[in-house]
Amino acid sequence: MSKPLQGKIAVVTGATRGAGRGIACMLGEAGATVYCTGRSVRGRIATAGRSETIEETAEMVTAHGGEGIAVKVDHTVESEVVALFERIAEERPHLDILVNDVWGGDALTEWSKMFWELDIEKGMTMFHRAVHGHILTSRHAFPLLAKADHGLIVEVTDGDHMGYRLNLYYDLVKTAVIRLAFGMSRELAKYPITALAVTPGFLRSEAMLDHFGVTEENWRDGVAKDPHFIASETPFYVGRAIAALAADPNVAAKAGRVFSSWDLALEYDFVDVDGRQPIWSRHLLETTGQNFVACDEAFYDKYCSDGPLETLFSDWPPGPESSGDRK
Incomplete structure (x- = not known):
């Protein structure tokens, strides 16, 4: 099997389970060395009711053909983040490659409550973990x-649209x-680093x-419990999407945007590990009759072109020479 990421070094945060584990494994499948970070380790589980650990994920990365390295990190604690990169x-x-x-x-997500009923502390903890930690x-x-010759930062999100997600803090x-991906891409414009966002489907x-x-x-x-489950995908599907992006020599053209696992599957011609190619947007159109508008290239061209400050300060952002950064 081709190993397009052979020799590449990646960090996948939140790699204990779910999308993070799937992403780490598929980067390994493509040949990468993957530092798998998270808070749950053998003998010390951080999430109640779950048994997965980062050691298991690292072993799975190696089993898929890469090199998995488990590192216990709480990404809300700056000293631990600094120690990781040191x-x-x-x-x-x-x-x-960095996958946030x-x-x-x-x-922490209180789905049944309106914003005036939400627990503020829970909401701010969510922000602290999933935004500030990134x-x-x-x-x-x-x-x-x-x-690196070309670095890649991937922000993992939920949804490639601007529709409401039914809970204020979650949304x-x-x-x-x-x-974040959009803002970082603007500030990285003169560096060999691409920032973008990716979402899985169900x-x-x-x-x-x-x-x-x-x-x-x-x-x-x-499916008997929820008919939409028929269009679900394994965590490895979004993993293959990110591996495909990381292997694309022209990935810089995608800087600042959000992409879905299913659209990337069509673009890069890959399938899920079960051989299926679920297209979540197509399923929603067929079952609801609505074509939900994604943040596609037309959206970014219309709403995310240069703003007034970028236009007024035409020498922004500074490059490596003016900011003091050197390779």
């Missing part, structure tokens, strides 16, 4: 990414990381399988 700097010449997938908000990580990864967090994660009372072997039985 270790990588000692062991590797640079960093090629820290979430930790499932237990910013901290990207900040300290930057020097190593700048040493703000998931749209914030899309905007994710058949470990927790979702448990919720439906099924396993990966009999997952279709979950």
